[in-house]
Amino acid sequence: MPLYYTDYLKKTNTIAKMCGFGYSKYRSQSEDAMRRSTAKREQKLIRDVEKAGAIFDGRKIPDYLRGSEIINKNGASPKTNVEYEGHFLLSRGDHTTKFVDMKLAMEIPSIEENVGAILRRRLEENGIITRRDIGFDLIVGPARGAWPIGKALLKALRYPPGIKDVYARRGVNGNFHLIYPYPDRRDIRTLIVDDVFTTGSSIQKTMLACDESAEEKNRALRKRTKGVKEKPASFYYVAGVVGINRAPDWNKFLLNTITLWIGHALRLETDIWTPDNCELCREGVPLYKV
Numbered sequence: 314m315p316l317y318y319t320d321y322l323k324k325t326n327t328i329a330k331m332c333g334f335g336y337s338k339y340r341s342q343s344e345d346a347m348r349r350s351t352a353k354r355e356q357k358l359i360r361d362v363e364k365a366g367a368i369f370d371g372r373k374i375p376d377y378l379r380g381s382e383i384i385n386k387n388g389a390s391p392k393t394n395v396e397y398e399g400h401f402l403l404s405r406g407d408h409t410t411k412f413v414d415m416k417l418a419m420e421i422p423s424i425e426e427n428v429g430a431i432l433r434r435r436l437e438e439n440g441i442i443t444r445r446d447i448g449f450d451l452i453v454g455p456a457r458g459a460w461p462i463g464k465a466l467l468k469a470l471r472y473p474p475g476i477k478d479v480y481a482r483r484g485v486n487g488n489f490h491l492i493y494p495y496p497d498r499r500d501i502r503t504l505i506v507d508d509v510f511t512t513g514s515s516i517q518k519t520m521l522a523c524d525e526s527a528e529e530k531n532r533a534l535r536k537r538t539k540g541v542k543e544k545p546a547s548f549y550y551v552a553g554v555v556g557i558n559r560a561p562d563w564n565k566f567l568l569n570t571i572t573l574w575i576g577h578a579l580r581l582e583t584d585i586w587t588p589d590n591c592e593l594c595r596e597g598v599p600l601y602k603v
């Protein structure tokens with residue numbers, strides 16, 4: 314990634330400034346040697362800080378890391394800055410070069426509207442939403458991230474009556490739990506939503522949370538009614554929709570989602586590495602937590 318390598322001096326200077334080191338961009342040519350040695354010291358400092366386990370805060374991502382506005386391709390406001398290019402630590406521990414602040418993006422009305430409209434169109438194109446039928450009765454997603462996506466879709470569908478959206482919360486062990494009430498029915502047609510798809514693990518965990526919740530409900534009911542043979546509550550997953558699909562390997566994505574179609578509002582092509590084979594780590598580019 315030569316882009317990051319050539320920009321590296323500029324970056325380290327800014328990072329050093331953030332760390333409280335003095336730096337002026339108005340240096341004369343004669344100070345080149347001094348600048349080089351300062352840059353070297355700064356690079357070393359950052360590497361040391363990183364080695365010690367420090368991760369820079371995502372909220373302090375400097376302006377020069379902000380990339381072009383990709384959401385803009387879908388007609389959103391050009392003035393929003395929600396996409397970043399750089400070296401980012403994803404929640405699952407992998408490193409990547411691009412990051413879209415979906416939470417911030419969804420707060421921008423034009424983007425929210427667009428995401429809702431695109432997801433609606435995708436569901437229509439795939440025959441899930443038809444003229445007669447919305448095709449699902451329940452929207453489920455991991456709490457916080459999926460919430461604005463679910464709301465945007467419901468808005469784009471003009472809040473169809475009888476369709477609920479519920480969200481799963483992350484427990485201490487990283488698994489999700491469904492804590493909101495949902496209809497007691499067999500085969501509740503469920504649409505899974507999420508903000509970002511990378512490997513699909515949160516979608517899987519959400520489905521697991523649904524199944525566990527139904528199982529728990531059924532157990533309680535069997536106990537109460539002293540053994541009912543029929544399963545009163547269960548989920549039937551019709552499809553999934555996500556704000557951004559950043560699955561690194563498209564063929565793998567298709568294989569992973571062979572039983573459940575997953576649509577996206579936006580496709581983000583990006584490199585994703587494990588920390589051991591991250592190119593940017595090798596180049597010593599500072600890592601940001603997002």
Ligand SMILES: [Zn+2]
Nearest residue numbers: 408591593594
């Ligand atoms: Zn890295």
